[in-house]
Amino acid sequence: MLFEFSILLGFLVPRGDSKGIYFVEERNGKTYTQPLTGQATDKIGEQIRELFNIDINPNGPAVKANNYVSTYMKRLYKQLENYEHGENHNEEEVNAWLSADRIVSHMAQEVSHRLDDGSYSIRFAKEHVPAKEGQSIVRAQLRIHIQGIVSPVFFYIEDTNLPGDTVLVSSDDPTVVTDVTTMVDRWSHLQLSTLPIVTARASTNDELKIEAFLVIALKDEDAGPPKKRSRRSASTTPISAPPMRQKVKRSESAYFEKPNENERCQRKGLYVDFDILGWKQWVIAPEGFSAFYCSGDCSAPFSKEMNATSHAIVQSTLHRVRPNSTTPAKCAPSSLGSYKILFVDQNKQVQIKRYRDMVVDECGCH
Structure with a gap:
């Protein structure tokens, strides 16, 4: 079972109105932002919607998923998020969740x-069974x-073909968690011509109220292992955090709008608040997207x-000697x-979707 803890991420707290789309720049230990307006905002918003494709x-009504699932x-x-930003772990199950491209939840149909x-009898819809084409469980x-x-009862899950499915359950800890990877893969x-069924038995004659859901981690077959964020990168501005807005002097603002031509290669940011895309009622976390460039x-x-490669050094030297060649x-x-x-789809199922090679951790000269 995945070890559960309640460490919260150290997100930055936005000051003032953080809604919108902003260019973000770090200089002299401070964060400067410049909001976009007009057609630029519309164009970037359209590209972000197409990019995430969730x-x-x-334009639909607000959705509400099951409370236990959410x-x-x-x-x-x-x-x-904590594991990817440096929290240590040695559990095989954690690695399975971390390697997934999608983690999908499905409430039992009946x-x-x-x-x-x-x-x-716990029944799931046939569409809850993942297709094998192009992905693996x-x-x-x-x-x-x-x-x-x-009073405490023994709870037994059938048809998992795995040992250790009998769990002692009490009112203090009324949740049963069972690995059903083999079953779902089968x-x-x-x-399937009928609905997939799981049978559960309890050692009590009392009528119990049961809510059940599947959590399935899927990996695209053509995707390699996810790249790990370095500790130095992880200690920079959190990807999920809205930028902190600060008042700047006019000269500093002018510098930000017109970058110095001799400014060295570095990472900058473009923050897109999901609320401005109309996603507030669908996307649970994060609040926005930091599109570093x-x-x-x-x-x-x-x-x-500057993280320059050897080739970049040679290329720069040649360009200085023969700029036209x-x-x-x-x-x-x-x-x-x-x-x-983390979002709720149109079927009220909560999903975690991973996008690989999406965020610039470091920049360099190539």
Whole structure:
């Protein structure tokens, strides 16, 4: 079972109105922002919507997912953020969640009342079974929340083909978590003509109220392992955090609007608030997207901070000697990281979706 803890991410707290789209620049230990307006905002917003391509309808009514599902998926999202930003772990299950491109939750379509033999039938929709084409199942959990427990009972999940499925449940800890990776993978290989069913048995004659959902981690078959964020990169401005707005002098603002031509290659930011895209009622976390980019000059002398490759140094030298025969070295990403969004889709299912090579961690001259 994934070790659960409640460490919150150290997000920056926005000052004033943080809604909108901003250019963000770090200088002299301070954060400067410049809001975009007009057609530039519309164009960038359109590109971001197309880029994320998530199953939501910004013009549709507000959606509300099951409370138990939302609570668990929020906690899982925060755990993964902490692990990716340096929190140590040695659990195989954690690695499965971290390697996934999508983590999808599915509420049971139907949970029966207590049957004559003391069992409960938990039915899932056929569309909850992942298709095998183009993706693989790296982890699947069945999570059951039980109400109506008077005294501790044994709870048994059938048809998982895994040992250790009998769990002692009490009113203090009324949740049963079972690994069903083998079962869900078997479902995906079968041509199911009926709804997938899980049978649960409780060692009590009392009628229990059961809410159940699946959490399935999927990985794109053509995707490699996710790139790990370095500790130095992780200590910079959090990806999920809205930028802090600060008042700047007119001369500093003018400098920001018209960058110095001799400014060295470095990472800069463009923050897009999801509310301005109409996603507030769909996207649970984060509040916005920090689209870092690389900008600046790549000419000699090269400092260590410029992360220049040997080729960039040669390219720059040749350009100085024969400027018409070759182009100068370019400021470009030297390290890329992934980005995750926690959202509710149009079917009221909560998902975590990962985008690989989405965020610039470091810039360099190439």
